[in-house]
Amino acid sequence: MVLVNVFLFEVSVANNVSNAIIISLLATLAFTFFSMLISTVLKKNFIEPVLLGKIINYHLKDSPKWLDNTLGMLVHLFVGYLFTEVHLFLYRVFTPAWYNAILFGVINGVFGALIWYITIKIYAQVLKTQVSQYLIQLIVGHILFALFIVYMYAPPQ
Numbered sequence: 001m002v003l004v005n006v007f008l009f010e011v012s013v014a015n016n017v018s019n020a021i022i023i024s025l026l027a028t029l030a031f032t033f034f035s036m037l038i039s040t041v042l043k044k045n046f047i048e049p050v051l052l053g054k055i056i057n058y059h060l061k062d063s064p065k066w067l068d069n070t071l072g073m074l075v076h077l078f079v080g081y082l083f084t085e086v087h088l089f090l091y092r093v094f095t096p097a098w099y100n101a102i103l104f105g106v107i108n109g110v111f112g113a114l115i116w117y118i119t120i121k122i123y124a125q126v127l128k129t130q131v132s133q134y135l136i137q138l139i140v141g142h143i144l145f146a147l148f149i150v151y152m153y154a155p156p157q
Helices: 002-009 017-042 048-059 065-093 098-122 131-153
Strands: none
Touching: 017 048, 017 065, 017 131, 048 065, 065 098, 065 131, 098 131
16 A cells, blocks of 8 residues: 555655656546546446547557557546646645635536547547537546546645
């Protein structure tokens, strides 16, 4: 338990690249697992790396599924890193607290939902995703993502 506590919750408040990578990796994976859970419960495909993999496959005809999914996950992790860096910047200006995390998560979620809405409309024949349910889970997922970031960046004392 001590190793888990040190790894997950003792990230120093100093904003450096290695902390940002660890925070973004764990927060993005939490977001992805949430999407997997919702996908399983609703029997829909809301898993972002898989959806990104379908778009990649559309452009890289006949690419193996493992490559599509791997590239989809790498794109998802990279975008998660960018969103994390924005959060970490904001926590130098605003108090790193749960209420700001929820606010930033909603803002992130609406921004992400707008991007995914456009993407789903462009690739409707490829993604075949139920838009409204997906966008709702996306906003909730971003709130979870933001809460993970704030609690790893500045754990409660």
